[in-house]
Amino acid sequence: MYAHAGIVLGVMAGVFALARLFKITTELSMLAAAIGGAIAHGGLISPRHIADGAFTYFDVTLIFITATFFMNLLKHAGGVDYIIRGIINRFHRHRLLCLLFLTLVMLVPGALTGSGSVTVLVVGTLVGTVLTYMGISKDRVAAIIFLCAAMSAAAPPINLWAMMAAAGSNMPYVGFFLPLGVISVLGALFSMFFLGWKGTPVQLDKVMAELPEPAQGMAGWKVLLPFVVFFGLVLAGRIWPWTMPTLGLPLMFMIAAAVTVAVSPKRLPIFTVARETVQGLLPLIGVMVVVGILVQIMALSGARGLISLGVVTLPLPVIFAALWLILPFSEGLVQYAAAPLLGVPLILLFNMKGINPIIALAGMAVMFPIGDMLPPTTVVGRATTMAVGFKGSYYRGFVKRCLIPAAFILLLGTLYIIFGNELSFLVAG
Amino acid sequence: MKANREWIIKGIALAVWAGVLVSSGIAFAQHRQYKEAVVLGAGVVDVRTLGDYFEPLKGTTNDCNIYILDSGVPGGTLLIMGAVHAEEPATNLAAQLIVENASATTGRIIVAIHENRSGSTVTRPGDAYPQFFTIETDWGEKKFRMGDRWANPLDSWPDPETYVHYPSGQLLAYMDVRNMNRTWPGRPNGSLAERTSYAFMRLIEEEGVDLTIDLHEAELEYPIIGTIVAHQGALDVAAMVSMMLTAQEFTIGMEISPLALHGLSHREIGDFSDSPCILLEAPEPFLDRVRGVTDEALLLTGQDEFVMKAGEHGLLYWPIDENGWPIDIRVARHVRTIEKITELWTRFHPDEAMVVAGFPTYNEMVELGVGHFFHDPSTVSQDRVAFE
Amino acid sequence: MTIMIVYYAITAFFGAVLFWNFVKSKDVQKAILYLVILMPFVLRVFRLK
Numbered sequence: 001m002y003a004h005a006g007i008v009l010g011v012m013a014g015v016f017a018l019a020r021l022f023k024i025t026t027e028l029s030m031l032a033a034a035i036g037g038a039i040a041h042g043g044l045i046s047p048r049h050i051a052d053g054a055f056t057y058f059d060v061t062l063i064f065i066t067a068t069f070f071m072n073l074l075k076h077a078g079g080v081d082y083i084i085r086g087i088i089n090r091f092h093r094h095r096l097l098c099l100l101f102l103t104l105v106m107l108v109p110g111a112l113t114g115s116g117s118v119t120v121l122v123v124g125t126l127v128g129t130v131l132t133y134m135g136i137s138k139d140r141v142a143a144i145i146f147l148c149a150a151m152s153a154a155a156p157p158i159n160l161w162a163m164m165a166a167a168g169s170n171m172p173y174v175g176f177f178l179p180l181g182v183i184s185v186l187g188a189l190f191s192m193f194f195l196g197w198k199g200t201p202v203q204l205d206k207v208m209a210e211l212p213e214p215a216q217g218m219a220g221w222k223v224l225l226p227f228v229v230f231f232g233l234v235l236a237g238r239i240w241p242w243t244m245p246t247l248g249l250p251l252m253f254m255i256a257a258a259v260t261v262a263v264s265p266k267r268l269p270i271f272t273v274a275r276e277t278v279q280g281l282l283p284l285i286g287v288m289v290v291v292g293i294l295v296q297i298m299a300l301s302g303a304r305g306l307i308s309l310g311v312v313t314l315p316l317p318v319i320f321a322a323l324w325l326i327l328p329f330s331e332g333l334v335q336y337a338a339a340p341l342l343g344v345p346l347i348l349l350f351n352m353k354g355i356n357p358i359i360a361l362a363g364m365a366v367m368f369p370i371g372d373m374l375p376p377t378t379v380v381g382r383a384t385t386m387a388v389g390f391k392g393s394y395y396r397g398f399v400k401r402c403l404i405p406a407a408f409i410l411l412l413g414t415l416y417i418i419f420g421n422e423l424s425f426l427v428a429g
Numbered sequence: 430m431k432a433n434r435e436w437i438i439k440g441i442a443l444a445v446w447a448g449v450l451v452s453s454g455i456a457f458a459q460h461r462q463y464k465e466a467v468v469l470g471a472g473v474v475d476v477r478t479l480g481d482y483f484e485p486l487k488g489t490t491n492d493c494n495i496y497i498l499d500s501g502v503p504g505g506t507l508l509i510m511g512a513v514h515a516e517e518p519a520t521n522l523a524a525q526l527i528v529e530n531a532s533a534t535t536g537r538i539i540v541a542i543h544e545n546r547s548g549s550t551v552t553r554p555g556d557a558y559p560q561f562f563t564i565e566t567d568w569g570e571k572k573f574r575m576g577d578r579w580a581n582p583l584d585s586w587p588d589p590e591t592y593v594h595y596p597s598g599q600l601l602a603y604m605d606v607r608n609m610n611r612t613w614p615g616r617p618n619g620s621l622a623e624r625t626s627y628a629f630m631r632l633i634e635e636e637g638v639d640l641t642i643d644l645h646e647a648e649l650e651y652p653i654i655g656t657i658v659a660h661q662g663a664l665d666v667a668a669m670v671s672m673m674l675t676a677q678e679f680t681i682g683m684e685i686s687p688l689a690l691h692g693l694s695h696r697e698i699g700d701f702s703d704s705p706c707i708l709l710e711a712p713e714p715f716l717d718r719v720r721g722v723t724d725e726a727l728l729l730t731g732q733d734e735f736v737m738k739a740g741e742h743g744l745l746y747w748p749i750d751e752n753g754w755p756i757d758i759r760v761a762r763h764v765r766t767i768e769k770i771t772e773l774w775t776r777f778h779p780d781e782a783m784v785v786a787g788f789p790t791y792n793e794m795v796e797l798g799v800g801h802f803f804h805d806p807s808t809v810s811q812d813r814v815a816f817e
Numbered sequence: 818m819t820i821m822i823v824y825y826a827i828t829a830f831f832g833a834v835l836f837w838n839f840v841k842s843k844d845v846q847k848a849i850l851y852l853v854i855l856m857p858f859v860l861r862v863f864r865l866k
């Protein structure tokens with residue numbers, strides 16, 4: 001079994017490297033690796049495993065597409081330009097207030113949806129533009145957007161990693177609000193102020209002259225209305241969960257998109273915007289679909305089990321010392337699948353060793369999203385650089401900038417796990 | 430020239446793609462439409478469907494069969510629910526084995542083989558489950574569907590942004606709105622799983638069920654395993670069953686259903702009806718995250734080197750050795766525990782007596798294999814065959 | 818029920834967009850990736866998975 005799973009893993013790595021050598025894109029190289037691994041596992045397997053794997057993150061894919069579609073429509077209608085002008089007009093004199101306000105704006109979408117990508121897609125461009133006008137370099141802006149997005153995904157009420165790991169270990173998703181809230185808000189504030197405090201004051205006249213004029217007939221309520229409708233639907237689902245029909249996030253975004261189209265001062269080219277949306281998201285959703293296929297083949301061949309086993313059989317001190325590396329990299333490798341894959345065995349392990357599982361899981365659940373900038377998937381990281389228009393080197397420019405605040409967040413997470421019992425008082429929330 | 434080459438590659442890709450889609454589409458459709466034959470044992474006097482208790486469920490995927498084994502002698506009524514989680518095959522096999530072999534001599538037994546049938550028509554994306562498994566019988570191979578923990582999205586789509594459990598208001602992961610062991614006691618206008626739970630609550634009420642048994646299997650990494658979880662209303666019986674079986678036959682633990690965990694059968698059924706609920710967990714190494722090759726063999730033998738390794742490191746809540754946990758033993762544990770529960774229930778509640786017959790013994794099931802107790806549907810009259 | 822139908826419509830709409838992008842894409846690798854992404858969309862719309 002060890003040899004078999006090891007060989008499959010080796011073949012996968014080999015095929016991937018070879019494909020990359022022949023200038024094949026990361027996504028297709030991973031697909032090739034999956035097919036190579038499948039053949040190494042047992043010759044020609046049933047192709048339904050490919051289709052099955054492609055479904056792994058289908059829900060999340062639909063959320064990404066509809067959220068981005070909505071934001072792109074708003075952009076076309078001129079709404080984004082309008083909001084940016086508004087924020088700069090209002091806050092250009094108070095850097096502290098401005099940064100606090102922007103942190104809050106960043107935290108909300110991901111806190112409600114559990115997805116850092118949604119944060120980047122919904123408000124990333126907008127906040128990024130404001131930060132740029134505050135005299136912050138593009139690499140720092142990208143780092144801020146990414147880290148705040150990661151913390152928004154970690155922030156309560158919805159933290160998908162904690163929810164998936166809790167569900168997998170039959171623990172109720174209860175008592176996480178304060179543990180997650182404290183750590184994610186601290187992380188977001190630290191990132192924002194560490195990277196964004198220094199800058200130049202906003203030169204209002206210059207900025208206003210440079211910013212594109214919003215479309216004729218654009219007004220505050222026209223920008224606000226789709227957001228009000230969207231958050232209204234989310235809230236209504238929470239306040240009246242049993243009388244509201246279940247809409248689901250994709251439909252909520254589509255309704256917000258419809259509102260945008262309805263109030264837009266100009267006619268919007270819907271099909272063109274949809275095509276642009278899918279084009280822009282290609283690397284993102286491409287990677288998710290391909291990773292799903294890869295995970296399926298790894299599960300089939302025992303390669304997934306070998307990796308899981310390798311992690312949980314490490315001695316406890318080594319786990320404490322290495323989790324801050326293992327969790328982000330596993331996230332980079334398999335996305336949300338990392339939570340059931342490693343989160344569940346780890347949480348059961350911690351529980352067995354007498355560490356408060358809620359605090360430990362909260363600590364782990366803020367470390368996962370840091371990995372969204374790491375290869376091979378780099379999902380949120382790439383979305384961020386796309387959203388803020390960062391053109392420099394991905395690793396030497398963007399990732400390097402993220403390192404110090406990321407280390408801060410990972411340290412907090414590790415402390416949570418080690419001092420889980422001392423921090424139990426947080427669970428009362 | 431270049432454009433030509435581009436179109437040729439795209440054409441080939443399209444053809445390969447269509448091939449993958451068609452063949453996997455056929456595989457998915459065959460799995461979803463496959464029907465398992467159930468030979469009605471002598472004890473079965475009626476086969477109803479869940480929709481009989483809650484009209485809106487009629488004709489849906491979850492309008493599962495309800496087998497009534499009635500002794501005609503007044504006594505207690507026992508409800509047995511299999512495959513709440515369709516990825517736990519010892520549960521529907523145990524339930525089906527009872528339908529094909531057992532009868533009641535006092536009181537009634539009501540059985541649902543696939544409680545959340547929708548979940549048995551799909552396997553989990555990314556987890557590489559086999560779609561089917563076969564059990565060796567005396568007359569050939571008998572094929573069963575492997576399923577998933579959650580209802581099929583084809584029957585229940587979309588999921589909410591967050592699942593808010595009714596009526597506690599407890600927040601749960603969004604996909605658990607399709608997990609039938611998180612939707613009790615259910616509601617008439619909810620998701621498919623919530624409606625199915627609601628229908629079962631109506632059944633419990635209408636049939637005057639005195640005790641409900643909910644069958645499960647779990648991974649060895651999960652602390653609630655090899656055990657009986659009991660609602661406070663059935664604590665005495667569960668404790669006694671656990672003690673007697675552990676002393677005389679096989680180890681089985683006992684736990685009290687936690688008060689703060691909502692949506693679970695052992696909590697809500699007892700709280701919202703007159704029937705306490707007992708949940709049984711058998712060990713299924715196939716579900717462990719650290720498992721090796723995922724295939725039918727692992728599903729049926731429960732033998733896995735990686736899971737054993739995790740056990741050596743003290744990471745498991747249940748022992749495992751190179752013999753694994755074969756399906757025969759897992760089914761036998763369930764069937765035998767159910768029989769023991771009826772025995773002790775009758776002792777504690779003589780006015781709600783449940784006396785059963787035709788249960789194979791634990792040793793018979795382990796030695797002859799569970800397949801021995803499934804009957805050939807082609808040799809009986811077709812009105813004695815039901816389909817799941 | 819109505820909402821479920823709307824979801825099939827949304828899926829079909831973006832499925833069509835994905836397919837159109839496949840047809841129009843000049844980059845063969847991107848075209849293939851579009852097809853891979855399209856797989857779950859088609860299987861869902863035809864109610865196969």
Ligand SMILES: [Zn+2]
Pocket residue numbers: 513514517610644645646
């Ligand atoms: Zn179960």
